[in-house]
Amino acid sequence: MFEFPEKTIERSAVELNKSDFVSDQMVKWCPGCGAHAILASIANVFPKIGYRKENFMMVSGIGCSSRFPYYVNTYGFHGIHGRANAIASGVKIANPNLSVWIATGDGDSMAIGGNHFIHIIRRNIDVNIVLFNNQIYGLTKGQYSPTTPMGSVTKTSPQGTIEHPFNPGELVLGAQGTFFARAVDTNVKLMTEVMFEAARHDGTSVIEILQNCIIFADKTHEAITDKEVRDDAQIHIKNGEPLIFGKNKDKGIRLNGTQLEVVTLGENGITEDDLLVHDQYQQDPGVHLMLAKMYPPHFPVALGVIRSAMYPTYDDLVEEQIVHAKATSKILCVDDLLNSGDTWEIE
Amino acid sequence: MSDQSNFIEKEDVVVKFCGDSGDGMQLAGTLFSDAAALQGLDLATFPDYPAEIRAPHNTIAGVSGFQVHVGRKKIDTTGDFVDILVAMNPASLKSNLKWTRPGATIIVDADSFDEATCKKAGYLTNPLEDNSLEGYNLVKAPVTMLTRNALKPLGIDNKTADRTRNVFTLGIIYHIFSWSLDSTVSYFKTKFKKKPEMVEANKLVLETGYSYADTVETLGSSYHIAKAKMAPGRYRNITGNVATAWGLLAAAERSGRPLFLGSYPITPATEILIELAKFKSLGAKVFQAEDEIAGICSAIGASYTGSLALTTTSGPGLSLKSEAIGLAVMTELPLVIVNVQRGGPSTGLPTKSEQSDLMQALFGRNGEAPVVVLAASTPADCFHFAYEAAKLALEHMTPVILLTDGSLGNGSQLFRIPKVADLPDITPPLAEPNDKDYKPYKRDPETLVRKWAIPGTEGLRHRIGGLEKENGSGNVSTDPANHQIMTDLREAKIQKVADFIPEQGIFGAKKGEVLVVSWGGTRGTTEAAVEELQKQGKKISLAHFSHIMPLPKNTHEVLAGFKKIIVCELNSGQFVNYLRMKEPDFKYSQFNKVMGLPFTVTELVAKFNEML
Numbered sequence: 001m002f003e004f005p006e007k008t009i010e011r012s013a014v015e016l017n018k019s020d021f022v023s024d025q026m027v028k029w030c031p032g033c034g035a036h037a038i039l040a041s042i043a044n045v046f047p048k049i050g051y052r053k054e055n056f057m058m059v060s061g062i063g064c065s066s067r068f069p070y071y072v073n074t075y076g077f078h079g080i081h082g083r084a085n086a087i088a089s090g091v092k093i094a095n096p097n098l099s100v101w102i103a104t105g106d107g108d109s110m111a112i113g114g115n116h117f118i119h120i121i122r123r124n125i126d127v128n129i130v131l132f133n134n135q136i137y138g139l140t141k142g143q144y145s146p147t148t149p150m151g152s153v154t155k156t157s158p159q160g161t162i163e164h165p166f167n168p169g170e171l172v173l174g175a176q177g178t179f180f181a182r183a184v185d186t187n188v189k190l191m192t193e194v195m196f197e198a199a200r201h202d203g204t205s206v207i208e209i210l211q212n213c214i215i216f217a218d219k220t221h222e223a224i225t226d227k228e229v230r231d232d233a234q235i236h237i238k239n240g241e242p243l244i245f246g247k248n249k250d251k252g253i254r255l256n257g258t259q260l261e262v263v264t265l266g267e268n269g270i271t272e273d274d275l276l277v278h279d280q281y282q283q284d285p286g287v288h289l290m291l292a293k294m295y296p297p298h299f300p301v302a303l304g305v306i307r308s309a310m311y312p313t314y315d316d317l318v319e320e321q322i323v324h325a326k327a328t329s330k331i332l333c334v335d336d337l338l339n340s341g342d343t344w345e346i347e
Numbered sequence: 348m349s350d351q352s353n354f355i356e357k358e359d360v361v362v363k364f365c366g367d368s369g370d371g372m373q374l375a376g377t378l379f380s381d382a383a384a385l386q387g388l389d390l391a392t393f394p395d396y397p398a399e400i401r402a403p404h405n406t407i408a409g410v411s412g413f414q415v416h417v418g419r420k421k422i423d424t425t426g427d428f429v430d431i432l433v434a435m436n437p438a439s440l441k442s443n444l445k446w447t448r449p450g451a452t453i454i455v456d457a458d459s460f461d462e463a464t465c466k467k468a469g470y471l472t473n474p475l476e477d478n479s480l481e482g483y484n485l486v487k488a489p490v491t492m493l494t495r496n497a498l499k500p501l502g503i504d505n506k507t508a509d510r511t512r513n514v515f516t517l518g519i520i521y522h523i524f525s526w527s528l529d530s531t532v533s534y535f536k537t538k539f540k541k542k543p544e545m546v547e548a549n550k551l552v553l554e555t556g557y558s559y560a561d562t563v564e565t566l567g568s569s570y571h572i573a574k575a576k577m578a579p580g581r582y583r584n585i586t587g588n589v590a591t592a593w594g595l596l597a598a599a600e601r602s603g604r605p606l607f608l609g610s611y612p613i614t615p616a617t618e619i620l621i622e623l624a625k626f627k628s629l630g631a632k633v634f635q636a637e638d639e640i641a642g643i644c645s646a647i648g649a650s651y652t653g654s655l656a657l658t659t660t661s662g663p664g665l666s667l668k669s670e671a672i673g674l675a676v677m678t679e680l681p682l683v684i685v686n687v688q689r690g691g692p693s694t695g696l697p698t699k700s701e702q703s704d705l706m707q708a709l710f711g712r713n714g715e716a717p718v719v720v721l722a723a724s725t726p727a728d729c730f731h732f733a734y735e736a737a738k739l740a741l742e743h744m745t746p747v748i749l750l751t752d753g754s755l756g757n758g759s760q761l762f763r764i765p766k767v768a769d770l771p772d773i774t775p776p777l778a779e780p781n782d783k784d785y786k787p788y789k790r791d792p793e794t795l796v797r798k799w800a801i802p803g804t805e806g807l808r809h810r811i812g813g814l815e816k817e818n819g820s821g822n823v824s825t826d827p828a829n830h831q832i833m834t835d836l837r838e839a840k841i842q843k844v845a846d847f848i849p850e851q852g853i854f855g856a857k858k859g860e861v862l863v864v865s866w867g868g869t870r871g872t873t874e875a876a877v878e879e880l881q882k883q884g885k886k887i888s889l890a891h892f893s894h895i896m897p898l899p900k901n902t903h904e905v906l907a908g909f910k911k912i913i914v915c916e917l918n919s920g921q922f923v924n925y926l927r928m929k930e931p932d933f934k935y936s937q938f939n940k941v942m943g944l945p946f947t948v949t950e951l952v953a954k955f956n957e958m959l
Contacts, residue, residue: 010803023810025822025823052803053646053801053808054802054803054804054805054806054807054808055803057652057802059648060812069810069812070812070823073808074808075651075802075803075808075809075810076809076810076811076812077648077651077678077808077810077811077812078811078812078813079644079647079674079812079813080644080671080673080674080813080815081642083640083644083671084646086636086637086640086641086644086648087644087645087647087648087651088648089634089641089644089645089648090607090609090634090644090645090646090647090648090649090650090652090653090656091648091649091652091802092634092648093394093607093634093645093649094605094607094632094648094649094652094653094654094656095649095653095802095803096656097803098652098802098803099667099891115637115641116637116640116641116644118635119641126954204848223594258631287463318623318632321627322438322627322628322630322632325626325627325628326627326628326630327616328628328762329349329627329628331626331628331629332628333600333629333767334593334596334597334600334629334767335766335767337596337626337629338583338592338593338597338764338765339584339764340769341531342384342385342584343379343581343582343583344384344385344581344582344583345580345581345582346387346577346578346581346582347579
C-alpha cells in the first residue's frame with residue numbers, strides 16, 4: 001500500500017513577504033486586466049505558503065496569462081504555446097523539491113495544450129495550475145477560444161460561434177482530477193485562499209479564475225461578477241458547511257434524488273438541515289461534478305474548493321520506485337551494467 | 348560428431364534465418380550470434396522484420412529475417428550476400444533468394460512447401476521440385492515432421508512443437524560449424540526457469556536438428572572459422588539502441604547530473620526508451636509522455652532544473668519536436684535529441700533504414716536555430732557518440748541531435764566494454780550560489796557558453812523563455828541590434844564546439860586519386876569497399892564523418908588531398924549539398940540510394956572503380 005511521504009520542499013528560515021516575490025520587470029498587461037489581481041494574489045500567497053523563495057518555480061506557455069513568470073521573482077520558465085503543462089511535468093518529476101506553479105489560459109490549456117492538460121491531471125503530478133479563463137484569445141487580439149460561450153461574436157466568428165464550449169471543471173474531473181477550485185478575478189481574498197489550498201494539496205491542483213479581458217471580452221463574466229447580481233449568481237462553498245447563498249442568505253442547494261436543486265429556506269418547510277453539506281475531500285467525484293457544472297441562470301456558479309481528494313502523486317511514486325530499485329537491483333553503477341549478462345574476455 | 352576431413356576453412360560466413368513473423372527467426376539469429384561470440388568470432392547482426400506484428404501467414408509481407416555475419420577478420424558489415432540461408436517457408440525463400448550467394452547452402456523446412464503456400468508466395472511451381480535451385484546446395488529438411496516426432500514422446504502437442512522449429516534449424520547450423528550447444532541450452536535454462544519441461548523440449552529439438560545434420564549427406568562440407576584477432580579486453584554483443592541508452596547513462600554518472608528521458612514510443616527508437624526504463628536503480632527517470640511534443644518539453648523542463656535531459660525519437664517525431672528544439676536553442680539549455688532515422692517522408696518505411704533526416708536535423712526549425720549534430724557510425728560506437736552528445740550538450744549548454752538509424756539501432760556488434768572511469772570528464776558550467784555577477788546570458792568569453800543556474804540554488808532566481816533575450820541580462824528584448832547580436836552569438840557558440848571535437852580522420856593515405864566521403868551508419872560498408880580497393884593498390888581513401896555540425900576544423904584540408912571526391916549516402920544527396928555549402932571549393936560526385944536498404948560493398952566497389 002502506498003504511503004504518503006513527507007514533503008521535501010524546504011521551508012524558508014525567515015519570514016517572507018510580498019516584496020520578496022516582486023520582479024524588476026515592468027508589468028505590461030492592459031490597465032484593468034484581471035491578471036493584475038491574480039498577480040497580487042500570488043504575491044500574497046507565496047510568503048504565506050512559507051517555502052524558501054528559491055524553491056518556487058513558475059512555468060507558462062503562450063498568451064497574455066503566460067507573461068506571468070516574468071513578473072514574479074522566482075525561478076521561471078516561459079515556454080511555447082500549449083506546452084506549459086508538459087514542461088512543468090518534467091520540472092516536477094526531475095526536481096520534486098520545487099513548488100511548481102503554472103500560469104496558463106483557456107487557449108493555452110484548453111486548445112493547443114489540451115492533451116498535456118488532461119494527462120498531467122490524469123497522472124496527478126504535484127503542480128498548481130492557475131487557469132486564466134477569459135473566454136477569448138487576447139494576445140492575438142480577439143478570436144474565440146474553447147471556453148467562449150456558444151453564439152459569441154468574435155473576430156473569427158462574425159456570425160457567432162457554433163462550437164460547444166468546455167467547462168474546465170468538467171474536463172478536470174473527467175480526467176480524474178484530484179483538485180479543482182474556482183474563483184473570480186474581482187476577489188483577491190478568495191483567490192489567495194484557494195491558491196493556499198491548492199499548495200497544500202498533493203497532486204495536480206487546477207484553479208480556474210474567471211478573468212475579465214477588458215479589451216476583447218469585457219464583461220464576459222458579468223452575469224456572475226456584477227455587483228448587482230453576484231450574491232445570487234455566486235455560491236462560496238466551504239468544506240463541512242451547507243450550501244447557502246443569496247443576498248439574504250436565504251437560498252440553498254439540496255440534492256433532490258440524483259439532481260441538485262435550488263431551494264429557498266423557510267419555503268415549503270425547508271431548513272438548513274435539508275441542504276447539501278460540502279465535502280471537498282470525498283473520493284467519489286459525482287457531487288463535485290454537479291457542483292462544477294452549476295451555472296446561471298438556473299444555478300449560482302460555485303466558487304471555492306470544489307474537490308480536493310487524496311491520491312498518490314506521480315512524482316512520489318517515481319521516487320518510491322527509485323528507492324525500491326536501488327534497494328533490490330544488482331545494477332547500482334554503470335560499470336555494473338556494462339558487465340552484466342553475457343560477457344567474455346579476449347586476451 | 349561430423350567428419351573432420353570435410354572442413355572448409357573460412358574467413359567469414361553470412362547466415363540468415365528467415366520465416367514468417369512469429370516463426371522465431373529473430374531469436375534464432377540472436378542465439379546464433381551469442382554462440383558465435385563465445386567461439387571468439389567477430390560479428391555483426393541485422394534484423395529485417397515487417398512493420399506488422401503478425402502479417403498474414405506465408406506471404407512475402409510477413410517475412411521476418413535475421414542476418415548474422417561472423418568471421419575471424421574484423422566484421423564491418425552485416426554482409427552483402429548470404430552463405431547459409433534458413434528459409435522456413437516459400438515466401439521467405441522467394442524474398443531472400445536474390446541476396447543469396449550462388450552455391451550457398453539453403454536449408455528449408457520442406458514440410459511447409461505445398462501447393463497453397465507456394466502459390467501464396469507467388470511461385471507457379473514448387474521451387475524444391477522444379478530444379479530452379481540447382482545452383483545451390485539445397486537441404487530439404489522435413490523440419491516440421493521431425494520436430495513433432497521428437498516431442499511426441501514428451502506428450503507435447505503439434506502446435507507447441509511447431510514453435511520450436513527455429514531451434515531445430517539452429518541445431519543444423521551448429522552442426523555445420525561444429526559448435527557446442529551449451530550457450531543455447533543455458534539460454535533455455537534461464538528463459539524457462541519455471542518450466543523445466545520446456546527446457547527439456549527445446550534441448551531435445553536442438554539435439555535432434557544437430558543429429559539430423561550429421562546424417563544427411565546433402566549438407567556437404569562443414570565450416571571452420573578461426574578465432575578473430577581482437578584487441579584484448581572484455582567484450583559483449585550489443586545493439587545500437589542499447590549502446591545509445593548505456594552511453595547516456597554513463598554520461599549521467601560521470602557528469603553527476605541525474606538522467607531524465609521524456610519520450611514517446613516510435614519505431615525504431617523505442618528500444619532506447621525501454622532500455623532506460625529498466626534502470627531506476629541508477630536514478631534514471633523515464634517519462635513516457637502523451638506525445639512527442641510532451642516528450643521533448645518535459646525534457647526541457649528537466650533540463651532547466653538541472654538534469655541531463657534527453658528525448659529519443661525517429662523522423663516523424665523529430666518533425667513534431669521542431670518547435671521545442673527551437674525553445675531549447677533560445678533558452679540555451681543542454682538537451683540530447685536522439686533520432687533513430689527510418690525511411691520517410693511521413694510514416695514512410697518504419698522498419699527500414701535511411702539517412703534522410705540530415706537536413707531536418709541541421710535546419711528543420713523556424714528562425715535561425717543552430718544545434719550540434721553528431722552521427723554514430725556503428726552499433727557499438729553508438730555508446731561513445733551518445734556519451735559525446737551528452738558531454739557537448741552539458742558543457743556547451745546546447746541541444747545536440749544525435750543521428751543513428753534503424754540499421755544501427757537494431758543491428759548488433761561486439762563491443763569492447765570500457766571502464767566508466769576511463770571515459771572523458773564532463774563538467775557542466777554550473778553557477779555558484781549567491782554569485783553576485785550571475786546573469787542568465789552572461790557568457791564565457793572563450794566558449795560563449797552561459798552558466799546553468801539550477802532552481803533551488805540560493806541567490807540565482809531568474810526567468811528565461813522563448814522570447815528573444817537581451818544580451819547578458821537575459822531580459823526580454825525586441826531591440827533590432829540586440830537580435831542581430833544574439834543571432835550571431837548563437838551561431839558562433841555552435842561553431843566554437845569545433846575546438847572540442849576530434850579532427851577528421853582519413854582511412855588510407857592523406858593524398859590520392861579518390862576520396863570517398865560517407866557519414867553516420869554507412870561506415871561499415873564504405874570502409875569495407877575502400878579497403879578492398881586499397882588492397883588492390885588503388886589510390887583511394889575514406890573520410891567518414893560523425894561530426895556534422897560543426898564540421899571538424901581540418902575538413903577543408905582533408906578534402907583538398909584528392910583529385911576526386913565522391914559522397915555516398917542513403918538519401919538523395921543531403922550531406923553532399925551541405926558540403927557544397929560549407930566547402931564550396933571542391934567538386935563533388937555523389938552516390939545515393941533510397942531503397943530502405945543499406946549499401947552493399949559490391950555496388951560501392953563497382954561505383955568507385957568507375958572513378959579510378
